[in-house]
Amino acid sequence: MxxxxxxxxxxxxxxxxxxxxxxxxxxxxxxxxxxxxxxxxxxxxxxxxxxPESCPFEADFTRDRNTDLSDLMILCGVWLQDSPYYDLMPRRMGDAIVNLNDFSVFSQRWMEGNP
Incomplete structure (x- = not known):
């Protein structure tokens, strides 16, 4: 409208x-x-x-359709670094650093895809 x-x-x-x-x-x-x-x-x-602006599996960095420990290890590996691929928040543009904003989105997706 x-x-x-x-x-x-x-x-x-x-x-x-x-x-x-x-x-x-x-x-x-x-x-x-x-x-x-x-x-x-x-x-x-x-x-x-x-x-909605949210994408399913946006925190599934390994692309195995599960947001789990292997994805958390990747996020930890780029913590506080400029890594656009893993920069989840703010949406669309990012803020050029992987930090608590990105971890917040990651935690909302935790175990997504697991039965």
């Missing part, structure tokens, strides 16, 4: 689905100039967003 805030400001919000993910983007089209027989409109598109 795109809501007009006034002054040319719009906010797009999509609710989280009950399960799975939803992806969305916003495309704005403004009328452009006519150059001869052709009309050129202006198209602006936002980045793609996915909700």
């Amino acid at each position: 795109l809501s007009d805030q006034g002054g040319g400001i719009y906010i797009g919000q999509v609710p989280e689905p009950p399960e799975g993910w939803t992806a969305f983007f916003v495309e704005l089209i403004f009328p452009g100039r006519t150059l001869g027989p052709t009309v050129y409109d202006y198209h602006f598109t936002t980045e793609l967003r996915v909700v």
